[in-house]
Amino acid sequence: MTTVADILRSKGHGAIHSVAPSDTMLLALQRMADQSIGALLVLEGPGIAGIVTERDYARKIALHGRSSASTTVGEVMTRKVHCVAPHQTSEECMSLMTTHRIRHLPVVDGHQQLLGLISIGDIVKEIISAQQFTIQQLEHYISGTPAVQP
Incomplete structure (x- = not known):
């Protein structure tokens, strides 16, 4: 079973992209665009004070005619952030994301130290990889050829 720690390892140890509550939404949007990320x-x-997403921008700024240059991240960010621990499984993350209709989960250790951020895309990628491996194993079993080791 794939864990959050496995997903972070497969992603590599890249930078955790962030902003401060006092930063403008224009800066946040520029950072998201520069990194091709959605949160x-x-x-x-x-x-962690919160999370800000493209969805927050669309629903809380664009639809209300507000200016992203004069609106701070703190005014529109989602304050209730659901976090996961490294030992949790991809299935637990998928369930949490589905239940709360979220697409990103910060990963924190037992001391609430931030370790990374995973997305729904990361979870789906791992699930597809695990399914492909299972299919290969079954094909080898059926054909009688030696199985591939992970």
Whole structure:
């Protein structure tokens, strides 16, 4: 069973992209565009203050005619952030994302230290990879050829 730690390892140890609550949404949008990502963690000191997404922009700024240059991240960010631990499974993450209709989960350790951020895309990629491996194993079993080791 794939864990969050496995997913972080497969992604590599890239930078955690973030903004501060006092930053403008224009800056947040530019960072998301530069990195081709859909969300940024909002960090205040060492802790997670929230998360800001393209969805937040669309629903809380664009639809209300607000200016992204004069609106701060803190005004529109989602404050209730669901986090996961490295030992949790991809299935647990998928369930949490589905239940709360979210697409991103910060990963924190037992001391609430931020380790990374996983997305629904990361989860789907791992599930597809596991299914492909299972299919290959079954094909080898059926054909009687030696199985491939992971």
